[in-house]
Amino acid sequence: MNRINKKLQENKKLLSIYFTAGYPNLNDTATIIQNLEKSGVGMIEIGLPFSDPLADGPTIQASSTQALKNGMTTKVLFNQLQDIRKSVSIPLIIMGYFNPMLQYGVEAFCKKCQEIGIDGLIIPDLPVDVYHDKYKSIFEKHGLINVFLITPQTSDERIRYIDSVSNGFIYMVSSASTTGAQLGFGEEQTSYFKRIADMNLHNPQIVGFGISNHETFKQATQYAKGAIIGSAFVKFIKNSPLSDIKSFMRSIIG
């Protein structure tokens, strides 16, 4: 069974962390992953930086630009992750935009992910229908779970379709926004979280965008299986030593 599916069966709320690979320093990748696991994080999204990250707000954009300046590439990332499964056992997901994967070769990219022990991919600009028609069989052949996003504007009909194509979890974007945009959740979000929970989807949902502290983590996981922190963590490692990751996580999980 894929590590993601297995993790999602555990009877507790899941905290997933996104970070941009190659930031703040090129070779921090493995250390960050190891520290995150030790701090009780349930799942990690390793961001493959892109020059034009359309869905991201200023924090992740800036970290991507810096990571590319530091010399991060798809090949470098794969090299850094080559031995990661010797020390880390939680699910690992690569999150990135489609063009770098396309240039690497989608099949070669998936094959390499499988070799390393990557469990899934999140590709915000690969639409669900294109995935379904062209790439699903390749992902499945290499044991990769592809994760799709939904937003408060996504229609019920489309959510059902996305649910039918998904085989891990659904990434629930908390509001109409790019990453790192807001400060807290209001009534609008709560009713959206409830609406989705009431749909009884096959796939569990994990909430992302706008989660930055204990309070928002609790609000998000009241209805959903877990929550993802991205920008807040990227901001944190900009200013703090990697050894402080544990205390950051404690402040979130409580």
Add this chain to the structure above:
Amino acid sequence: MNYNINKKGYYGEFGGAFIPEMLYPNVEELRQNYLKVMAEPDFQKEFNQLLKDYVGRPSPLYFAKRLSKKYNTKVYLKREDLNHTGAHKVNNTIGQILMAKRLGKSRIIAETGAGQHGVATATVCALMGLECIVYMGEIDIARQAPNVARMKMLGATVVPATSGSKTLKDATNEAIRDWINNPVNTHYIIGSAIGPHPYPDMVTKFQSVISEEIKWQLKEKEGKEDPDYVVACIGGGSNAAGTYYHFLDNNNVGIIAIEAAGKGIHSAESAATSVLGKEGIIHGCKTLLMQTNDGQITEPYSISAGLDYPGVGPLHAHLYKTGRAEFYSATDKEAMQAGLELTKLEGIIPAIETSHALAIFEYKKFKADDIVVISLSGRGDKDLETYIKHFNL
């Protein structure tokens, strides 16, 4: 060979809508409605009326006698430079603002490089009384001060794009991010034949008035509708798409595209996408774009801000790949020279974008009885400072 867009939004293998889910409802709403709205008689009526009374169409098809004599062929210039706001851009913004109104949108966003599309968008927003926000790279704001002032006079808010390389590509990213954050009341007026489906097709159709007019104007002057060649410069490719549109299926009409070679195709300071680009995804569509081996989009260069874009529209990628169009690229120097030559021979100062199209005579010899229609996409007022500097005027 088919040069029209297919049901899924592709020209051959290029196009599509590679967008984050956050944009799906906006783009889907447009996709479902754009053809229907454009076909409505009252839309047609309002669009055509504004093109006539406000833009000043039809734009003349002018026989350039002295230029023709110099190159021993028959050259016609399609005078898009005489449009209100000084370029072809306004054909599209008029169309899209009417579309936005019919979709019930109250807020308009746009990206701009040199500021021409920004001005054309701010103009139609003033005309319709809609809020207008224009994203423009911080570097472009500094080098295009008159257009920034125009947009402000027209009531638009100009927001500097400070991410990445701070030019057109980043302004486009910022506009897309704005749309993600404002999914309900906002329409994004993309200025070129790029972006996710249905934008390339919608923009092409609004600009197709250019080739529609060429046909009947040429009929009047030459007794036949079809020239031997149509020539246009290409950045994203909206003036080219409009100039080619009604000739695409007639193989007797040669299609010529001129890109910006900057300081030379292989100088590392160029925007010649057909030569330097590879298939990939930029701003929501699959097309040819300039990128590193690793798939990072690279920064182009051209003396002309309007051609300074790392991709081409998917229609043009298809025309290139299938061999339907001949692609050339002109350097900064060749373009500036061609612009000066037109000024001296015909008394028309062209936009530097357009000057690239005029440099075709450097690369191709036409027959004496060939009819060559060149899209004179914009006027050169905005470029005076660049001309002054280049020629030490």
